[in-house]
Amino acid sequence: MARTFRDLADAHVAAHAELDPLLATSLGLPTGQDRLPDLSPAGDEALAALEQETLRALDAAGTPDDEDGDERRCARLLRERLTSAQGTRALGEHLRNVQILFGPVQDLRTVLTLMPTDTPAQRADLTARLAAVPEAFAGYTATLREGIARGLLAAPRQVDAVVDQLGPWAGWFGDFAAEAGLPDGSADAAAAAVVELRDFLAREYRPHTDGVRDGVGEERYRAAVRRWNGADADPREAYDWAWTEFHRVYAEQTVLAEQILPGATPREAMTHLETHGEVVEGVAAVRERLQGIMDSTIAALQGTHVDLAPPLLRVEAMIAPEGSAAAPYYTQPSLDFARPGRTWLPTLGRDRFPMWDLVSTWYHEGVPGHHLQLAQWALCSDRLSSFQASAGMVSANIEGWALYAERLMDELGFLVDPGERMGYLDAQMMRIVRVIIDIGMHLELEYEGAPWTPERAREFFGAHCGRDAAFLDSELLRYLGGPGQAISYKLGERAWLAGRAAASRKPGFDLKAWHMAALSQGSLGLDDLEAELAAL
Numbered sequence: 224m225a226r227t228f229r230d231l232a233d234a235h236v237a238a239h240a241e242l243d244p245l246l247a248t249s250l251g252l253p254t255g256q257d258r259l260p261d262l263s264p265a266g267d268e269a270l271a272a273l274e275q276e277t278l279r280a281l282d283a284a285g286t287p288d289d290e291d292g293d294e295r296r297c298a299r300l301l302r303e304r305l306t307s308a309q310g311t312r313a314l315g316e317h318l319r320n321v322q323i324l325f326g327p328v329q330d331l332r333t334v335l336t337l338m339p340t341d342t343p344a345q346r347a348d349l350t351a352r353l354a355a356v357p358e359a360f361a362g363y364t365a366t367l368r369e370g371i372a373r374g375l376l377a378a379p380r381q382v383d384a385v386v387d388q389l390g391p392w393a394g395w396f397g398d399f400a401a402e403a404g405l406p407d408g409s410a411d412a413a414a415a416a417v418v419e420l421r422d423f424l425a426r427e428y429r430p431h432t433d434g435v436r437d438g439v440g441e442e443r444y445r446a447a448v449r450r451w452n453g454a455d456a457d458p459r460e461a462y463d464w465a466w467t468e469f470h471r472v473y474a475e476q477t478v479l480a481e482q483i484l485p486g487a488t489p490r491e492a493m494t495h496l497e498t499h500g501e502v503v504e505g506v507a508a509v510r511e512r513l514q515g516i517m518d519s520t521i522a523a524l525q526g527t528h529v530d531l532a533p534p535l536l537r538v539e540a541m542i543a544p545e546g547s548a549a550a551p552y553y554t555q556p557s558l559d560f561a562r563p564g565r566t567w568l569p570t571l572g573r574d575r576f577p578m579w580d581l582v583s584t585w586y587h588e589g590v591p592g593h594h595l596q597l598a599q600w601a602l603c604s605d606r607l608s609s610f611q612a613s614a615g616m617v618s619a620n621i622e623g624w625a626l627y628a629e630r631l632m633d634e635l636g637f638l639v640d641p642g643e644r645m646g647y648l649d650a651q652m653m654r655i656v657r658v659i660i661d662i663g664m665h666l667e668l669e670y671e672g673a674p675w676t677p678e679r680a681r682e683f684f685g686a687h688c689g690r691d692a693a694f695l696d697s698e699l700l701r702y703l704g705g706p707g708q709a710i711s712y713k714l715g716e717r718a719w720l721a722g723r724a725a726a727s728r729k730p731g732f733d734l735k736a737w738h739m740a741a742l743s744q745g746s747l748g749l750d751d752l753e754a755e756l757a758a759l
Contacts, residue, residue, distance in 0.1 A: 225288075225291075226294070227287070228284060228297045228298040228301065229293065229611075231280055231301070232301050232608035232610035233609055234277075235273070235301065236609040236610050236613075237252075237254075240252050241255065242266070242273065243270070244256065244258045244260060245260055245330060245331060245334040248337060248338060249613070250557060250609060250613055250614065251556075251557020251558045251561060251562060256352070257347070257351035257352060258351075258355060259356065259358070259359040261359075261362050262359050263363075264365060264369050266362060267317050271309070274305045275309075277305060278302065278305050281302055292744075293607060293611075293745075296744060296745065296751065299750070300610065300611060300746055300747065300751075301610060303748050304615045307446075307450045310446045311450050314446055315370065315373060316443070316446075317366065318375045319370045319375045319376050319377045320377070321367065321385055321704070322381050322385065322700075322705055323381070323384050323388055323697065323700050323704060324550075325705045325708070328420070331356070331359065332392070333554070335349070335353075335399070339562065340404060340405075346403065349405060350405050350406065350409045353400060353405070353412070353413045354413075357413070357415070357416040357419075361416075363420070364420065371428065371431050376432045376435050377432060377435065378432060378435045378703065379432045380700065382424055382425075382429050382432055384700045385424060386421055386424050389417055389424075391546045392417045392546050393417045395544055395545055395546060396410040397410045437664065437703050438665040438667050438703075440666070441666060443665075443706065444666060444706050444707060447708075448706075448707040449707075450707065451618040451619065452618065452707065452710070452711050453619060453620070453748015453749050453752075454619070454749035456710075456749065458662045458710075461713075461714060462663065464658075464717075465658035468651075469652070469655050469659065469687075472652050472655060476492075476652065477489060479492070479641060479648065480492035480645070483495060483496065483642065483645060489645075489648075489687075489689075490686065493580075496577060496580075496642045496645065496646075497577045497579075500577055500578065501577070501578040504574065504576075509568065510541070510568070512576075512578070513540040513585050514539070514540040516589070517540065517585060517589040517594070520590040520632075521538075527735070528591075528631075528734065529591065529595065529738055531599075532602055534560040534598070534601075535564075535594070535595065535598045537560075538565065538566065538590060538594045539563050540565075540568070541565045541566065542568055542570060543568060543569040543570070547567070548569065548700075549569055549693060549694040549698065550569070550694070550697070550698065550701070551566065551567060551584055551585075551588050552566075552567050552588065553593035554567065555593070555597035555598065556598050556601050558601050558609060560602075564589075564593075566589045566593075578642075578643075579643060579646045580649055581646070582643045583638065583647035583650050586628055586629050586637075587625040587629050587650065588625070591631060591632070592625035592628040593624075596621060596625070596742050597613075597616075599739075599743060600612040600613065600743075601613065603743050608745075611744075611745030612745055612746070617747065618711040618715070619714050619718070619748065620747050620748065622711050622712040623752070624715065624742075625712075626651075626712045626713065627715075630651075630720075633647055646689075652687055652688060653688050653698075654712040654716075655713060656687055657702065657709035657712065658709070658713050660684060660699075660702065660709075661706065661710050663675030664677060664702065665707075670683075677699060677703060681695065681699050684698070714749060715752070718749055719741075719752070719756065722741075722752065722753045722754075722756025723756065726756060726759050737759055741756055741759060
């Protein structure tokens with residue numbers, strides 16, 4: 224069949240990778256491995272022009288054949304993602320992008336950790352990239368100055384958090400270069416640029432932010448919801464539904480808490496598990512334990528609930544670099560699998576790791592969660608497009624699958640240990656609370672007679688989530704800095720469950736076959752996800 228729209232999407236990704244070499248590294252493309260993107264206003268203007276050019280080409284290409292699902296899905300995804308990006312740009316979000324997790328500075332450091340350093344040429348590319356950090360940060364500073372001039376600013380709470388986050392980064396760059404075997408002094412310019420950026424944020428940028436509200440308001444929130452979810456979801460419907468989910472899961476937790484510690488509340492049972500459940504001592508030991516979870520899960524599911532090609536059988540547990548946000552994360556393999564999929568655990572300075580809440584988390588981050596989906600997309604990238612397989616990913620799809628994967632492991636009987644099952648229910652509750660407080664804070668909805676504030680949200684979060692204080696503080700900053708992303712987990716899971724339920728009503732439904740077909744469609748937004756899953 225013709226590849227009109229997939230070829231157009233591939234051409235867009237190739238052009239985007241020229242403008243953003245960090246995207247090229249993430250995909251495993253050779254483009255510009257010694258360069259960094261232009262983070263100045265001119266760099267964003269170039270991206271905007273590329274998006275407009277691709278949208279014009281989409282218009283000229285006409286309508287895809289409905290019978291060719293890959294073409295239809297690709298055309299819809301490409302248009303939706305580019306239109307969404309233009310919507311957030313029109314609101315000036317790139318001019319005030321100061322946040323602890325999804326900002327350009329954080330993206331830059333994450334991609335540096337993915338670069339190979341096995342050959343002299345690879346180490347030379349990394350050395351050149353480190354030398355380019357001052358120019359990249361200068362461009363970012365110019366973008367934020369443009370935001371100051373237009374009155375488009377991040378909230379003070381977010382700026383203060385990033386200033387604190389950048390504190391240890393100067394030392395990190397030097398340690399990173401030494402571990403990579405780079406020449407002495409390779410990271411000196413990058414380290415100095417971190418200090419300069421931190422001082423700019425603290426001394427020049429921060430005073431302008433006084434009075435900026437933490438919540439972004441209706442217009443900006445709806446645009447953010449479209450960006451992260453690939454749909455114009457109704458925030459108030461999601462808020463009300465989340466409360467229903469809250470009461471359902473809390474009832475399950477209450478029953479389980481009685482089994483773990485008679486007479487205890489769910490929160491008290493979780494505190495009990497911190498000291499009386501399984502604990503792993505040492506960073507190296509916990510990395511090995513997490514690797515074992517993924518390896519054993521692959522062995523248990525392969526051939527019975529999934530059919531994985533050989534490249535997907537390899538996934539690596541890693542320790543996140545110092546100064547990362549608190550939440551674990553996954554980085555997908557390169558499209559050629561030269562770099563494997565990896566899960567990352569931020570230690571936050573800890574050396575003691577209770578396992579009750581990490582088992583289900585690694586089902587989410589690794590197997591059968593992010594790794595199976597995103598690695599399967601990479602495997603299918605030749606049939607799909609690189610846009611569907613990576614560059615055009617939608618948070619609600621990937622986070623929805625990963626949350627569904629945790630539920631699947633519970634359904635399959637892998638969470639029989641009461642502590643580990645409490646960890647699963649706590650993970651569900653955390654994602655439910657995210658919906659409530661993310662929408663509540665940004666739209667300033669009322670709860671118990673008063674509007675949600677970050678302080679009230681933090682108190683509510685702490686009362687209903689078993690994670691430690693540092694994690695919860697980091698999470699709250701994450702929601703405030705990336706509005707709309709936090710709700711994508713539960714909204715995505717809802718779509719995955721509804722799609723499975725509809726498909727399962729067909730004669731001869733086979734769950735393993737459905738999983739593999741669903742994981743081979745590539746990226747989809749919530750506009751399309753449930754219907755495409757139901758049709759399988």
